[in-house]
Amino acid sequence: MFLYSCGGTYMIMKIQTLNRLNEKQLKKVSALLYACRDYEPLTLTPPLENHCFSPDIPCFYLLYENNELISFLSLFLPNRYEGEVMAFTHPMARQRGYFTRLWNEVLEQLDDYMEEMDLLFVTDGQSPDALAALEAMEGEYQYSEYIMEKGMDSSSPASAGDTELTLELVQPSDANLQLCTDIHEEIFCDGQSASEAFIREIFDTPASRTWLACEAGRRRPVGIFHLTEWEEGTYLSGFGVLPDAQGRGLGTRLLQAIPACLNPGHTRLTLQVSSLNEEACRLYQNQGFSISLRRDYYY
Numbered sequence: 001m002f003l004y005s006c007g008g009t010y011m012i013m014k015i016q017t018l019n020r021l022n023e024k025q026l027k028k029v030s031a032l033l034y035a036c037r038d039y040e041p042l043t044l045t046p047p048l049e050n051h052c053f054s055p056d057i058p059c060f061y062l063l064y065e066n067n068e069l070i071s072f073l074s075l076f077l078p079n080r081y082e083g084e085v086m087a088f089t090h091p092m093a094r095q096r097g098y099f100t101r102l103w104n105e106v107l108e109q110l111d112d113y114m115e116e117m118d119l120l121f122v123t124d125g126q127s128p129d130a131l132a133a134l135e136a137m138e139g140e141y142q143y144s145e146y147i148m149e150k151g152m153d154s155s156s157p158a159s160a161g162d163t164e165l166t167l168e169l170v171q172p173s174d175a176n177l178q179l180c181t182d183i184h185e186e187i188f189c190d191g192q193s194a195s196e197a198f199i200r201e202i203f204d205t206p207a208s209r210t211w212l213a214c215e216a217g218r219r220r221p222v223g224i225f226h227l228t229e230w231e232e233g234t235y236l237s238g239f240g241v242l243p244d245a246q247g248r249g250l251g252t253r254l255l256q257a258i259p260a261c262l263n264p265g266h267t268r269l270t271l272q273v274s275s276l277n278e279e280a281c282r283l284y285q286n287q288g289f290s291i292s293l294r295r296d297y298y299y
């Protein structure tokens with residue numbers, strides 16, 4: 001906490017560094033986010049729960065001026081090598097160095113990890129002030145993540161005319177865990193342990209189902225995808241075709257077959273794709289998916 005003079009009036013400023021937010025702090029953060037969204041059409045929602053690989057590292061940074069929350073920064077640190085940063089400053093208090101003070105506090109807290117860690121700043125492109133701050137920091141755009149959506153009719157026999165491609169619902173088992181892990185790894189190359197962890201999480205989620213795509217004449221499945229139901233629709237993840245089966249339109253045929261797998265009332269299909277995956281972006285757009293949200297990442 002420290003005093004400074006502003007137009008002859010002394011102001012009290014303090015910074016809190018926290019591992020978790022209590023109810024009072026959550027209310028103040030919510031009020032700050034509301035003010036920011038009322039000022040410009042922001043779609044970002046910062047993590048408000050601790051997602052840090054070490055309990056000793058604060059992941060929430062709050063800057064107060066005369067007991068009013070002026071600026072808030074949240075860290076997502078799943079491991080010691082990478083992380084994401086989201087920051088929000090009250091619209092009436094921008095360009096006064098508040099974010100810089102919070103960022104310097106982050107650098108001090110993460111000093112032991114910065115040589116190995118890549119921190120990415122996240123925006124949604126809706127805030128000119130955020131883009132100006134990134135430019136002042138010499139932040140370089142890296143890539144974007146898109147949330148894409150499409151309304152689908154589960155009553156439509158989308159795959160009826162494709163007798164060469166069939167879909168098989170996977171029942172969770174040790175053998176199927178290994179099979180799906182191997183297929184996922186061959187497509188996405190995440191690393192065997194990461195691929196197994198992803199498939200295991202899908203199998204352990206009651207609202208999720210895994211499907212394998214089988215093509216006539218091939219002993220192994222040629223593709224895989226997962227559907228997770230939520231209140232407003234169905235989320236598509238892990239969608240892919242084996243490398244040696246690509247280039248023949250199987251991705252398009254597989255997408256066109258998915259409506260037959262949807263349950264009634266869950267026909268809005270949502271997915272996430274990176275701008276770095278240009279081929280996948282084109283595939284989804286060609287099949288009628290539209291971007292509903294975007295996240296831009298700067299380093």
